[in-house]
Amino acid sequence: MTAAPVTVRVQRGDFDLATEVQALSAGRHDIGAVVTFSGLCRDEAGTLSALELEHYPGMAEAEITRICDEAINRFGLQAATAIHRYGKIAPGENIVLVITASPHRQAAFDGANFIMDFLKTSAPFWKKEHGNDGTAGGWVSAKDEDDSARDRWSD
Amino acid sequence: MTAAPVTVRVQRGDFDLATEVQALSAGRHDIGAVVTFSGLCRDEAGTLSALELEHYPGMAEAEITRICDEAINRFGLQAATAIHRYGKIAPGENIVLVITASPHRQAAFDGANFIMDFLKTSAPFWKKEHGNDGTAGGWVSAKDEDDSARDRWSD
Amino acid sequence: MASVNLVYFAWVRERIGRGEETLELPDTVVTAGDLLAHLKTLGEEYEAALEHENVIRVAINQEHVDHDETIAGAREIALFPPMTGG
């Protein structure tokens, strides 16, 4: 197990990047690198009114915490934060935030990358598309490339 | 050459992470992933009063811009920002910020990682340590591992 | 017969037509895979939801399990499609 602080939240509302980075790093002099990943609702075609994120309350938090703990142990992170939103999210809005801190840069990069790969493939969230024309579109399909991205971390 | 916006600044004062991310992504619906890297002044031993960053004015901006342009072309980034501070920087303070944006997450991770590796080894900055006891310590030595990190991007 | 709470998400929930239910399971249902097979006998909504059994993910007490794992001790079993968060 790890003594590094882990912050995990699943919430409807938006998050503030600067506030979360500050909470993770303020007052510490031992952190050399902080990496953040923000995942946004993307709509290049202009046909999307919103993504609707469904989640499994309880398990979502538990699974993300397991992923963060694993990343901390594997990469020697000093802290990790993961926040995932649910509900309707409009194009351009935030969906997910991951923050990692470490003494040196590569661990922070790898830790955030690892957390995102597992979050995509094992955290219980599902996306449904709502179209600009009022239609409730289909459920987004899981991508093989997300499984491949996860599998590259296997030893 | 690239049409993706590049923001490069070399400045004495601090930067604000949220402001810079906002400037890069506001009003866009085509960005799916934003990665930020913050490099901080680290002092685990508690013996450092400050790092002093010297730079080569003009070339520092030009070289960082070249690195960002290369990253944009190589990884298909939608935008890149790199801000590097100079002057005296106390433990816990920011030294450098890199931000990348792309449709999908791996390009944003790789782009920020690439920019940091080249920024470390080819942007004209030099660090000098100032000790808590009033001594001006030595110049920080370049690390072989930074050259190795850069060289892994060679095709 | 054991009683277990079942929860469904995303298109599994939509096709079955409810988000949760409590069912009595016959003793012949030992593994998660057995559970899926049993549910498919309960009506066409279950058949439609679980048609492609191999893509259905199962969590017991909020942890992922393979289809061949036992459901013994399960308070809550969740069935859902592959995840698409992040």
Next chain:
Amino acid sequence: MASVNLVYFAWVRERIGRGEETLELPDTVVTAGDLLAHLKTLGEEYEAALEHENVIRVAINQEHVDHDETIAGAREIALFPPMTGG
């Protein structure tokens, strides 16, 4: 003889004792490496600064160059140690 602006940084600057200067270079100085060799004849402060020639980085008109590159057309030549930013 060509006149060129030289700029120095970090411990190269400290050891030479100044941050910039303009020098007339003899025509025998063709490459960046020739320049380093020439400077080392100008006094012990240059010798101390450039003792380990292979670690000294050279930039011409604010772009990195190898020691075997020509300095023809240089308006500004910079000499400095390996970089430690970021």
